[in-house]
Amino acid sequence: MKFFIGILFLLLPYIIDAKTIEVCGNCEVKTLKSAIELAENGDTILIKEGTYKEQDIHIIDKAIHIKGQGNPVIDGENKGTVISVRANNFTIEGLTITNVGRSYTKDFAAILISESTDFSIRNNTLENVFFGILLEKSSAGLIEGNTISSQAVSEASSGNGIHLWYSNEISIQNNNVRQMRDGIYIEFGDNCRVENNRATNNVRYGLHFMFSNYNEYHNNLFEENGAGVAVMFSKFITMTQNTFRKSWGDASYGLLLKEIYDSELKNNTFDQNTIGITADGASRVTYNQNTFTNNGYAIKVHGACYTNTFKENNFLHNAFDVGYSGRMNDNVFDNNYWSDYSGYDLDKDGIGDVPYRPVKLFSHIVNQTPEAIVLLRSLFIDIVDFSEKVSPIFTPKELIDQNPRMKKIAW
Amino acid sequence: MKTFFGLFIVFVLFASCSNQAEPINYGSDACHFCKMTIVSKTHSAQAVSAKGKQFKYDAIECMVNDLTTENNAEMAILLVANYLDAGNMIPAEKATYLVSENIPSPMGANLSATASNDDAKQLKTENGGELFEWNSLKDRDNNPNSHH
Numbered sequence: 001m002k003f004f005i006g007i008l009f010l011l012l013p014y015i016i017d018a019k020t021i022e023v024c025g026n027c028e029v030k031t032l033k034s035a036i037e038l039a040e041n042g043d044t045i046l047i048k049e050g051t052y053k054e055q056d057i058h059i060i061d062k063a064i065h066i067k068g069q070g071n072p073v074i075d076g077e078n079k080g081t082v083i084s085v086r087a088n089n090f091t092i093e094g095l096t097i098t099n100v101g102r103s104y105t106k107d108f109a110a111i112l113i114s115e116s117t118d119f120s121i122r123n124n125t126l127e128n129v130f131f132g133i134l135l136e137k138s139s140a141g142l143i144e145g146n147t148i149s150s151q152a153v154s155e156a157s158s159g160n161g162i163h164l165w166y167s168n169e170i171s172i173q174n175n176n177v178r179q180m181r182d183g184i185y186i187e188f189g190d191n192c193r194v195e196n197n198r199a200t201n202n203v204r205y206g207l208h209f210m211f212s213n214y215n216e217y218h219n220n221l222f223e224e225n226g227a228g229v230a231v232m233f234s235k236f237i238t239m240t241q242n243t244f245r246k247s248w249g250d251a252s253y254g255l256l257l258k259e260i261y262d263s264e265l266k267n268n269t270f271d272q273n274t275i276g277i278t279a280d281g282a283s284r285v286t287y288n289q290n291t292f293t294n295n296g297y298a299i300k301v302h303g304a305c306y307t308n309t310f311k312e313n314n315f316l317h318n319a320f321d322v323g324y325s326g327r328m329n330d331n332v333f334d335n336n337y338w339s340d341y342s343g344y345d346l347d348k349d350g351i352g353d354v355p356y357r358p359v360k361l362f363s364h365i366v367n368q369t370p371e372a373i374v375l376l377r378s379l380f381i382d383i384v385d386f387s388e389k390v391s392p393i394f395t396p397k398e399l400i401d402q403n404p405r406m407k408k409i410a411w
Numbered sequence: 412m413k414t415f416f417g418l419f420i421v422f423v424l425f426a427s428c429s430n431q432a433e434p435i436n437y438g439s440d441a442c443h444f445c446k447m448t449i450v451s452k453t454h455s456a457q458a459v460s461a462k463g464k465q466f467k468y469d470a471i472e473c474m475v476n477d478l479t480t481e482n483n484a485e486m487a488i489l490l491v492a493n494y495l496d497a498g499n500m501i502p503a504e505k506a507t508y509l510v511s512e513n514i515p516s517p518m519g520a521n522l523s524a525t526a527s528n529d530d531a532k533q534l535k536t537e538n539g540g541e542l543f544e545w546n547s548l549k550d551r552d553n554n555p556n557s558h559h
Binding site: 104105158165181187188203204205210211226227230232233249250251256258278280 | 438439440441445446447448450452453494495497514515518519
């Protein structure tokens, strides 16, 4: 029986003639709400140019396609959520949605999608929103080419640009998210792909994973966020070819890792961050072929980080290459290029003949007494670092790159 | 005038000696336990140790987890955000807590605090869930990862 219903459902768009409902100021149908009421499965609603003051628009159990033509604006007049959907197989495309209501206790969004599958949200512009696109318990969706922004600069009462909650298999591509709380937040979401997005000037994180496994993100730009990306309490995360830039400030990081396991970081660039990567409780993570330039710290390793490998990375002109708490080390540093390396290569095999110790005693001192940073680049500190290099006492003895490269590694 | 000035000095001395909770700087202070920036005025928490050290948390579950696992400092003040009055901190021991799937909290425990038992009951009627007192909360497992 279920099988037949399924077949019927598949054929539904063909059985019923799909029609197009036009919405405009002079049309028969003047509001999106009334168009949705008229629409049946498979129909297209074409919204023409103009401003529509509507909110609390509900799409329930209707597989419809909403398309904007000539950039129509839906103005939510700061009253709650603008469009909420609970349906399968639908599209929302080419709309501008502005002025979403704000609240401390309700997560009002421009587009709220709950318990839905098989949908795409494409090429929309969401301005002055609280939450932009909010997904709850949904799956198999595409979020592509949207521009999401808000005026919230340092306000904590801002929402997230794209927020996934208990949602799986979502593809997030080519979006531009700025001045939100978190640009993209994935909370309890598995098997999601985040590609080619720009997340800039967000108050907290550009991209944030929490309790989410088997996710990947590639080719994204994270610039001037509180922290570029935060991955917390998650496993099996693949991170490649991303750029993390200009996260400057007290609690600012390019990438914040907290309780993350079995993950991979490859071909990423960390440029001008207070701390490039901070890792706390990060284990079995491979850091291969990444480039760290002009950061305060390139990598800061806190407690409980085991069996990590750092291979073929470029460390260029960072104030500190590696910061380390504690004397235990279970992590491998090998074949990296360190711009601070002052050894020689007599056998000309491209690998320095003298091992390199990336943790300086001074970084240990700064860890204990942050004010000591004023002594940076003084002769005294050079002597302190040199003596520690000769006979390590405070820094982990085994933390050593036996094969430091003589030349920057191209990847 | 002089007496006023003297009183003022005494007042300042007293004020600087007492253990008071510093206001949380939302959007820039980081959680002591999970390192996340604190943004939620409805779910934050804070503690001040007997020696005056400030601990701030982005979520109540972070404070509970910190106090039951890593942090052994003796606390003089424990405060939690009142879910029904954003930004207002109330004593943790006197609050009533609601764990409801319909009210997500920053670290996934769905845990919120209210100032009174009546408030909590009202919130429970609206959203469903389970009520807790501070002590029962500490005995509970508040890590959502262990449920998965």
